[in-house]
Every structure is written in C-alpha cells, then in structure tokens.
Amino acid sequence: MVNRFFRYVLTAGLMLAGACLFAPAYAAPAIDVSSARLGQHTDKTRFVLEMSAAPQYDVFLLAEPYRIVIDLPELNWRADEDAGRKKGLVENYRFGLFKKDTSRVVLDVGGPVKILRTVILPPSSGKPYRFFIDIQKTDEASFRKELAARRSQQKNTQVAIVAPEPPVNSRKYTIVVDAGHGGIDPGAIGKSGVYEKKITLGVAKRMHDILSKNKKYNVIMTRNDDTFLSLRERVAVGRHAGADLFVSIHADSISRPDFRGSTVYTLSENASDDEAAELAKSENKSDLIAGVDMSVQDDTVQGILIDLAQRETMNFSVKFAEMIIPEISKSGMKTRGRSHRFAGFRVLKAPDVPSVLVELGYLSNREDEKILKSGTGQQRLAQAIVNAIDRYFKTVDP
Structure with a gap:
C-alpha cells in the first residue's frame, strides 16, 4: 500500500517514548x-x-x-x-x-x-x-x-512503547481497532450519563470478535479495558504493528440535541468545515484532560519524505472512509449529509498507516444514544464497519 521504502525509512531510528502498554502479571489490590x-x-x-x-x-x-x-x-x-x-x-x-x-x-x-x-x-x-x-x-x-x-x-526515565510484533505471514492484513478515550478521560457524556469511553470500547470489542473470525485478518486493539492511552501511544501501536488499517471509534456530543447521525473523518491540516475543526480541537484535548505533559511530546512526523508518504496514505484513508458510510446507513443508524469530513486529528497522523476516525453518533441526541447504548445497536454498527473493511481489502491490496 505505502511504498516499503517509505515505511523502512519512517520506522528506522524513530524512538517513541511513553508508558509500557502491558502490566505485570501480579497486581496489588486496589x-x-x-x-x-x-x-x-x-x-x-x-x-x-x-x-x-x-x-x-x-x-x-x-x-x-x-x-x-x-x-x-x-x-x-x-x-x-x-x-x-x-x-x-x-x-x-x-x-x-x-x-x-x-x-x-x-x-x-x-x-x-x-x-x-x-x-x-x-x-x-x-x-x-x-x-x-x-x-x-x-x-x-x-x-x-x-x-x-x-x-x-x-x-532519564522514559520507557519505550511496546506493541505486538507484526505477523510473519505478510498475506495477512493487520487492523488496529482504537476505542477512543478511556480511564481518566471519559470522553463525551450522554443524556443518560453514559460515558463515551464505554460505548467506544463496546463497539471496538465487537469489531474485534467479528474480524478475528476471518483468518486473513490480524486484529489488534489499542485498549481492551478502561485504561487511558495518550494519542501518541495510540498512533505508535499502529506504526509498530505495521498496520494496514487504523480505525478509531468515537461518539460525539454537541450543544444541539436535534443533531444526530454517523460521520467519518480523515486527516487534513485544513478542516472541511467549522464543525470538523471544533471536533478535532476537542478530541485532541484528550492528553491535556489526562494530565499528559504536551511539551515533551515530539512530533510523530517530520520531513519531506514523510510528507510524501503521508499524502499517499491519506488517499487510501479517503477510499476507506467513503466505503464506511453506506454500510452504516444499512445498520439503522442515521447518517448525516456530507458524512465524510476531514480535520487535523492527532490520532490519525501515522504517516504510513491509512487511518479513519468514526463518530458513531451523537450522545447528546436521545435516539442516537439509545442505539449506541444497546447491545443490538453496537453489534450492527460493528458489523457495518467490518463490512466496509472487507470491501476495502477486496479493492486495495497492500
């Protein structure tokens, strides 16, 4: 998908610092x-x-x-x-x-x-x-x-991020499913008081279960419990795993309770509209909310070569984004006009991994929240995104 030479150059010598993603086998009682x-x-x-x-x-x-x-x-x-x-x-x-x-x-x-x-x-x-x-x-x-x-x-005390090794079988597609927010960062809060972090984890787990049944997929979750991960760590999981696709799951909230429906976002430094810009600004505050020191977070990407690779990656991201909305509309969740938008989401900035952010619906809307909270609704949305993934890999061969 992205030229192997680009991926080699991008990966070589780039040390990403942060907290280790794996806990010791023994944990003291809370x-x-x-x-x-x-x-x-x-x-x-x-x-x-x-x-x-x-x-x-x-x-x-x-x-x-x-x-x-x-x-x-x-x-x-x-x-x-x-x-x-x-x-x-x-x-x-x-x-x-x-x-x-x-x-x-x-x-x-x-x-x-x-x-x-x-x-x-x-x-x-x-x-x-x-x-x-x-x-x-x-x-x-x-x-x-x-x-x-x-x-x-x-x-003097930073620890390298640990992520699963990419599969030996190169014919297998690696998909990273990213449940947005978590731990100290609850995300949006619904009308009933439900947290976005709970909704996103529920849908992400269902996606994992469906995808894992297909032998051509290697599925990695950035988190599988109520744990916080910085935006930089989420990006690093995809890059270290050599992912072919990165799907970040979210559920927005807005001041207008009549707004509802799913939207898919891809990366662009110039936002498609004011709403997309505002959403990106909100999502990018996740690290700030959790008390992450932003001043020591180095840019993930630099240089002309990386910029060229990222343009190619963004084209693949757009292709995938355009396949998701028709599938979600079949699931029973409303989709909005101009359902594919773009803005500067930090979690989508891996230069060599096609990435999308799926806003499943609005927790500020009672109808959307009802679907997002239900097991049936989560299963249908998970299946819809998986259907789009299947379509994508039938069209594009890494």
Whole structure:
C-alpha cells in the first residue's frame, strides 16, 4: 500500500517514548477512597483523600494550562462524586485509571502554584489513612524552574512503547481497532450519563470478535479495558504493528440535541468545515484532560519524505472512509449529509498507516444514544464497519 521504502525509512531510528502498554502479571489490590475534599486556609489550599491504605504516590506540575497531577496505585473511588470540586486555588479536579495499576488525580489550578508539602497520616480518631497536599500561589519564574527540573528527570526515565510484533505471514492484513478515550478521560457524556469511553470500547470489542473470525485478518486493539492511552501511544501501536488499517471509534456530543447521525473523518491540516475543526480541537484535548505533559511530546512526523508518504496514505484513508458510510446507513443508524469530513486529528497522523476516525453518533441526541447504548445497536454498527473493511481489502491490496 505505502511504498516499503517509505515505511523502512519512517520506522528506522524513530524512538517513541511513553508508558509500557502491558502490566505485570501480579497486581496489588486496589485502595479504596472513601472521601475526597478541598479546604481553603489563610495561606494555602488543601486537597485530602481518605484511603483504606497508605499509597505510594508521585506528584508533579504541568503548564498550559496549569495543573497538578497526582499518580497513585489503582483506586476504588467510593467518594461522593458530586462533592464540591472548586475551592481556593483549585478550579476543578478529576480522577480515573491512567494506565494499568495506576490511577491519576488531576487538579486544575488558575495560575502558577507551588507544592508546600504532601503528607500521609496514619489512621487515628476513627479516621482512615489520609493523603493530603497543600498548595500555595507562586510567581511564574519559580513555577517554571520547578517544571524544568521535573522534565529533566523525565528524560532519564522514559520507557519505550511496546506493541505486538507484526505477523510473519505478510498475506495477512493487520487492523488496529482504537476505542477512543478511556480511564481518566471519559470522553463525551450522554443524556443518560453514559460515558463515551464505554460505548467506544463496546463497539471496538465487537469489531474485534467479528474480524478475528476471518483468518486473513490480524486484529489488534489499542485498549481492551478502561485504561487511558495518550494519542501518541495510540498512533505508535499502529506504526509498530505495521498496520494496514487504523480505525478509531468515537461518539460525539454537541450543544444541539436535534443533531444526530454517523460521520467519518480523515486527516487534513485544513478542516472541511467549522464543525470538523471544533471536533478535532476537542478530541485532541484528550492528553491535556489526562494530565499528559504536551511539551515533551515530539512530533510523530517530520520531513519531506514523510510528507510524501503521508499524502499517499491519506488517499487510501479517503477510499476507506467513503466505503464506511453506506454500510452504516444499512445498520439503522442515521447518517448525516456530507458524512465524510476531514480535520487535523492527532490520532490519525501515522504517516504510513491509512487511518479513519468514526463518530458513531451523537450522545447528546436521545435516539442516537439509545442505539449506541444497546447491545443490538453496537453489534450492527460493528458489523457495518467490518463490512466496509472487507470491501476495502477486496479493492486495495497492500
């Protein structure tokens, strides 16, 4: 499909850093969080977690926007999720699984802060273990100095991304199915409160099951549980596997509840319309939401040779995109006018892997949400995309 010489040059010497995608065989039992609260003091803001055990933890700062990230062992979050999340210097906080055996809490702060102290108190007076962090306003120069020190440490501790080896049998097509969002990043939230990350994983698993029955396909999922993956890691899975096709599954939400229907997106630095541009901007914020340091994320692609390869790849992506919508329309899900659109989605930027992003429907629309939540609806949508994949490989031979 893409010239083998391009693929060789693109792959050679490119080291992608990030978290290992595979967990150790043994995992410690999760720690229960019974309470989470914020306190405003005269000279500081305090964030407190009440926990069933004393945790190992890592705390660091991020900029653009200003955030405090707390990495902890895997947590069972039993605290009141409706408790106030804004007080003092903290404007909001969120939590969730970041990767295997690691939960993450991200505190959004309105400006430069410094961490005064982090403490674990043992059980006393009927209280369980308490982890707390005190923060205080600081100047920009001091904040940047702390940030630079942390990044210097990170450069010495990065781990190469691990992805499955491509199949030995070159006649087999490798397909990467990417369930959008996950873990600490829930994605869009439906009218009923359902999370996009749950819908996308459900459809992705069904696609995997159907595709795996066909011996000509080697199927890889970027995630098969409620785990966060950065956009860069998702792209890396496809590239390391030598994928012939990358399909990213999503379900959008919009301020207009009357909007419904499926749309397929391919990569272009110039968006097809304002809605596509806005969606790409929203989807590209996934790493920011999860507390990923964007400043150390190198560009995946550089140079004229890669640009030439990417143009060829984009042509194949467009061919596949145009096959998906007719199949989805047969599944019972409405499709929109101008159902193939394009914008600068970071998850589609592998220069040598044809890639599409499928927005299955709008969780902000009750009819779409009903289809997306149902097992029957998910199965029909999965089968529709698989039908398009079958058509694609009958037309295009890598």
